[in-house]
Amino acid sequence: MWRRKRGLTCQELVELVTEYLDGALSRRDRSRFEAHITACTNCREYLKQFEQTIAATGALREDDIDPAVRDTLLAQFGDWRRDRA
Amino acid sequence: MNDSDLVAALRRGDESAFAQLVDELTPGMRRFARAFVRTPAVADEVVQEAWLGVLRGLDRFEGRSSLKTWIYRIVANVARTRGVREARSVPFTDEPAVDPDRFSDGGHWASPIEPWDAVLAQELRGVIDRAIGELPEQQRTVIQLRDVEGWSSEEVCNVLELSETNQRVLLHRARSKVRLAVEEYEHVA
Numbered sequence: 001m002w003r004r005k006r007g008l009t010c011q012e013l014v015e016l017v018t019e020y021l022d023g024a025l026s027r028r029d030r031s032r033f034e035a036h037i038t039a040c041t042n043c044r045e046y047l048k049q050f051e052q053t054i055a056a057t058g059a060l061r062e063d064d065i066d067p068a069v070r071d072t073l074l075a076q077f078g079d080w081r082r083d084r085a
Numbered sequence: 086m087n088d089s090d091l092v093a094a095l096r097r098g099d100e101s102a103f104a105q106l107v108d109e110l111t112p113g114m115r116r117f118a119r120a121f122v123r124t125p126a127v128a129d130e131v132v133q134e135a136w137l138g139v140l141r142g143l144d145r146f147e148g149r150s151s152l153k154t155w156i157y158r159i160v161a162n163v164a165r166t167r168g169v170r171e172a173r174s175v176p177f178t179d180e181p182a183v184d185p186d187r188f189s190d191g192g193h194w195a196s197p198i199e200p201w202d203a204v205l206a207q208e209l210r211g212v213i214d215r216a217i218g219e220l221p222e223q224q225r226t227v228i229q230l231r232d233v234e235g236w237s238s239e240e241v242c243n244v245l246e247l248s249e250t251n252q253r254v255l256l257h258r259a260r261s262k263v264r265l266a267v268e269e270y271e272h273v274a
Contacts, residue, residue, distance in 0.1 A: 070108070
């Protein structure tokens with residue numbers, strides 16, 4: 001029996017974005033995803049915004065440690081080392 | 086220094102090795118702890134207690150996981166006993182990541198997706214930070230580790246003891262909600 005291949009709808013696509021970005025979609029689903037993105041302006045924009053959000057989330061990192069906290073932790077290390085000896 | 090050299094140095098009482106590790110991991114550990122507890126102050130206490138747990142557990146560390154993963158698991162365990170921010174696990178539902186009302190019957194977008202205007206990085210950080218703060222714990226911890234800290238899927242699954250599939254579902258829900266928060270901000274701004 002001839003099975004008709006159906007493309008993804010927008011509603012289906014939005015559920016697959018993280019899998020797509022993780023490279024976790026099957027080859028078939030990835031093709032369907034990319035075919036839809038190529039043809040659909042809204043979903044293309046949605047994917048772009050999803051990626052922009054992820055990039056902005058990564059910018060939340062601040063990598064400096066509070067000097068007071070650092071001192072406390074080093075003091076704690078000193079105590080531990082002494083107790084061990 | 087690789088993990089086993091680092092662990093050996095710590096066991097020898099090498100303070101500079103410990104300082105280096107503290108500098109490298111503490112900010113991320115604090116952010117991670119914040120995903121579990123109510124206030125930054127409690128998060129700081131959790132981190133301090135976790136480091137103590139690390140030192141005390143050093144002799145038992147076998148290197149089956151990476152040092153970082155092992156340390157973060159300690160943070161998670163301490164944080165969970167210290168602060169219940171809300172019900173720990175939300176029942177796993179099949180609800181979609183995007184509200185079905187956004188779509189027409191045929192599954193198309195009911196209204197167009199408008200491109201975003203440039204927003205000050207500072208403002209955007211605030212919106213995203215708040216949105217993450219409102220997520221259920223499991224979604225919060227996954228997006229924290231994956232997208233804020235930049236960890237791999239495997240490392241996250243290791244620390245949070247989740248299957249890869251579950252981890253990805255949680256991440257997707259979290260990201261969808263955060264994206265929505267930015268969209269709502271964009272529409273008002």
